[in-house]
Amino acid sequence: MKLRKPFQAESMPELKVLRCGAFGSVQDMGRTGFRHWGIPVSGVLDENSAKSANLICGNPENSALLELIGPGWEFEFSQDTNISICGSDWHPEINQKRVSLQQNNEVKSGDILTMKFPGKGRIAYLGITGGFQTEEILGSRSWHSQFTESFILKKNTILPYSELSARKVDNSIFIKNHPNETSGNLIKAERGPEWNLLSHDAIMQFTEKEWTVTNRSNRMAYFVEEKLIPITKSILTSAVWPGIVQLTPSGQMIILMKDAQTTGGYPRILSIPQEELNKIAQKNPGEKLRLCVSAG
Amino acid sequence: MIAPDFSYKIYASKILHLEWAAEITPGQMHKIKLFADQLKNQDRFKWIDVVPAYHSLTIFLKDPISDSLELINSLQATYTLISEVPKESGRIWKIPVVYGGIYGPDFDAVYKVLNMKPDELIEKHTASTYDVHFIGFLPGFPYLGGLDPELHLARKDIPSASIVPGSVGIGGSQTGIYPVKSPGGWHIIGNTPFPLFDLSRKPPIVIQSTDRIQFYSIPESEMEACRLQCFDEIKKTFSS
Numbered sequence: 001m002k003l004r005k006p007f008q009a010e011s012m013p014e015l016k017v018l019r020c021g022a023f024g025s026v027q028d029m030g031r032t033g034f035r036h037w038g039i040p041v042s043g044v045l046d047e048n049s050a051k052s053a054n055l056i057c058g059n060p061e062n063s064a065l066l067e068l069i070g071p072g073w074e075f076e077f078s079q080d081t082n083i084s085i086c087g088s089d090w091h092p093e094i095n096q097k098r099v100s101l102q103q104n105n106e107v108k109s110g111d112i113l114t115m116k117f118p119g120k121g122r123i124a125y126l127g128i129t130g131g132f133q134t135e136e137i138l139g140s141r142s143w144h145s146q147f148t149e150s151f152i153l154k155k156n157t158i159l160p161y162s163e164l165s166a167r168k169v170d171n172s173i174f175i176k177n178h179p180n181e182t183s184g185n186l187i188k189a190e191r192g193p194e195w196n197l198l199s200h201d202a203i204m205q206f207t208e209k210e211w212t213v214t215n216r217s218n219r220m221a222y223f224v225e226e227k228l229i230p231i232t233k234s235i236l237t238s239a240v241w242p243g244i245v246q247l248t249p250s251g252q253m254i255i256l257m258k259d260a261q262t263t264g265g266y267p268r269i270l271s272i273p274q275e276e277l278n279k280i281a282q283k284n285p286g287e288k289l290r291l292c293v294s295a296g
Numbered sequence: 297m298i299a300p301d302f303s304y305k306i307y308a309s310k311i312l313h314l315e316w317a318a319e320i321t322p323g324q325m326h327k328i329k330l331f332a333d334q335l336k337n338q339d340r341f342k343w344i345d346v347v348p349a350y351h352s353l354t355i356f357l358k359d360p361i362s363d364s365l366e367l368i369n370s371l372q373a374t375y376t377l378i379s380e381v382p383k384e385s386g387r388i389w390k391i392p393v394v395y396g397g398i399y400g401p402d403f404d405a406v407y408k409v410l411n412m413k414p415d416e417l418i419e420k421h422t423a424s425t426y427d428v429h430f431i432g433f434l435p436g437f438p439y440l441g442g443l444d445p446e447l448h449l450a451r452k453d454i455p456s457a458s459i460v461p462g463s464v465g466i467g468g469s470q471t472g473i474y475p476v477k478s479p480g481g482w483h484i485i486g487n488t489p490f491p492l493f494d495l496s497r498k499p500p501i502v503i504q505s506t507d508r509i510q511f512y513s514i515p516e517s518e519m520e521a522c523r524l525q526c527f528d529e530i531k532k533t534f535s536s
Contacts, residue, residue: 035345035356036332037501038431038475137495146435146476147495190307193315236318237432237439239347239354243308263349263432263439273308 012133012160013079017153018112022070023218024153026132029062031140031147035262041242042142043258045219045281046123047274049087053127056084056104063131064141066153068124069219073115075126077107081164082129088121088282121282130162144259185210185283186290187276192244194235194267195293202229206293211253215285219259222280224289227251228269237265243277245270255280300372302353309360312367314353320441325429326385327378328353329506334374348430348505350439386507387533388425391473391490392514392522393464395421399487399516406449406466406483417485418513420444426471426509436475436493436501440509443471455481462487464511489523491530502530 017024027050030043044050044067051061059065071090077083085092085101092099092115099105107113115124137147145151211224230251239262240246246254246266255272256264270293272280283289302314316324328348335341335355345356361367395418396403407417426440433439443466451467456479459465463474465482474480475492488511494500503509514522 032344032356035347036431036505038433038435038437041345138500192307193305193313236320236350236352238315238349238352239313239432241307241311241354241356261433262347263430271307271311 013077013081013163015128015132015159015161016076016078017073017155017157017159018076019072019074019114020153020155021068021072021115024066024068024073025143025151025219026064026134026159027067027142028064028131028140030142030258031138031144034138035239038262039138039147040144040259040262042140042144042147042219044125045258046087046125046278048278049123049282050125050127052102053084053086053125054131056086056102057082057127057129058104059127059129059131063127064134065128065132066126066159068115068126068153069122071115071118071124073113075113077109077111077113079109079163081107081161083107083113084127085115085124086127087124089119090115090124091117091119092124122284123281128161129164133160133162184279185288186292187272187280189245189270189272189276189291189293191293191295192268192270193238194231194247195269197231197233197235197267198247198269199229202231203293205229206291210288210290213280213283213285213287213289217283217285219257221257221260222255222283224253224255228253231267231269233267235265235267237263238268240264240268241271243272243274244268245272257281300375302375304368304371306361306364310357312355312357312361312371314355314371316351318351320350320429322427322441324351325427325441325506330378331375332505334378335371338374340370347432349432350429350441385427386504388508388510389490389503391464391488391509391511392518392526393422393486393488393511394516394519395486395513397516400464400485402465402483403485406485410447410449412446417447420447421466421471421485422511422513424510426511428503428505428507428509430505431501431503434474434476434478434493436503438472438492438503438507438509440471443469445469447471449483451481452483455479456484459484460487462489462492464488489519490526491523497530499534502534 027044030041054061054063083105089101094113134141143151214223214225216223228251242258244256247269302316304314332346332348342358347354407414424442426442428438429441430439448469449466459474459480461476463484464486465484467482
């Protein structure tokens with residue numbers, strides 16, 4: 001086993017990013033209460049996996065954790081703590097020893113965590129006991145380019161975390177339903193505010209078509225490849241929220257995610273509840289969705 | 297007493313979306329703002345966010361709605377308590393703008409396509425007092441009503457990839473200010489040093505729904521002096 005000297009910790013324990021995947025950020029349950037100022041809510045894309053990761057390592061659901069999009073990560077811990085990994089399984093190893101998802105893992109000062117291999121799902125969450133102690137802006141630690149100094153994990157990024165208290169983490173917590181096992185490609189959606197502007201032929205497309213997630217998909221919105229018959233009527237700008245599906249004049253469907261703007265002017269044809277949005281968040285580009293629309 | 301004239305629908309069990317007639321009027325703006333303020337003051341609505349727009353009010357609740365009928369009844373009771381729609385507006389913000397040049401990259405194209413002289417464009421843009429209907433799209437971005445119909449201009453076919461903070465633009469029947477860097481499809485005719493969004497300030501966003509905005513033209517040389525003036529004015533307003 002390769003031994004590495006732990007980097008020098010200052011006052012607070014720190015996690016150091018040694019290698020990066022596609023996109024990583026610190027997130028919690030979001031920046032609520034400021035939407036009337038045009039401030040997006042932000043926060044974790046897959047709430048189900050993130051809440052599990054926090055609960056398993058003894059945290060309240062709202063603690064700040066790492067949201068990692070795509071595999072290829074390597075981290076070093078400066079001090080002893082407990083961690084948990086939920087969401088996508090990228091074959092995590094601590095000091096080259098395989099660890100499971102959905103469980104509490106003890107790490108020691110100088111330990112190296114890797115999450116290297118592609119697997120089912122798009123996002124993994126790394127929870128740490130006590131949560132990451134990065135700056136809090138407007139009541140949230142969620143990273144966003146408009147509000148926080150850092151907004152993407154980079155090589156050598158250093159993140160402070162809480163010192164391990166004497167209180168022991170309850171190792172018996174085990175969240176049964178692994179999110180990726182229960183997520184098929186069927187997404188339940190409600191009719192959105194402008195559903196009635198869709199033509200009959202457009203509505204029929206929902207029963208027939210599958211929708212392919214594109215690689216443009218990010219924390220603001222997920223996009224699908226296939227086009228829907230567009231709406232010709234224009235509407236007044238009004239509130240939008242994560243889960244709203246907008247339809248552009250070219251027939252592009254935009255599924256709004258947590259970093260989406262607070263208001264928008266495209267017709268809102270669907271509203272997808274958070275439980276279903278958790279599943280969409282885990283879809284990689286190229287994966288398919290079926291949208292099952294109910295009256296809501 | 298006013299009769300309920302809005303429709304409602306519940307989304308994702310926690311989002312209550314109310315809509316009025318699809319029109320942009322100061323009367324509707326005041327009515328929605330007043331209703332929003334009333335709702336926020338009532339303890340029984342456990343709200344997280346209340347978001348007004350031109351013709352809608354969206355209430356994000358903490359818990360799933362169990363009894364929608366009861367909720368709607370109490371909403372309507374609150375609504376009918378608004379005895380009359382007040383015409384009273386909030387603050388008037390005077391916004392200095394450097395028109396044209398490097399500050400307004402689309403200024404020349406805009407006055408030409410509108411068949412005006414440069415001064416005419418500035419005159420018309422500074423003549424109106426604009427209503428702030430609501431804030432959205434970007435942190436602190438005011439949606440303004442009251443643009444002179446002679447200045448209406450369809451958005452750009454190809455949006456600009458990056459518009460700098462402070463940019464004053466025209467898009468369709470609207471005019472507005474970009475508080476932060478953003479892509480956008482509006483024609484940029486000038487730039488203001490007025491800080492619409494500043495996280496180091498409390499509150500970070502000072503312009504509110506039902507406030508009013510007046511633009512005035514300043515020469516480029518006064519940009520920095522006006523910036524300090526704006527800071528002082530905001531500070532004075534919020535310390536008193």
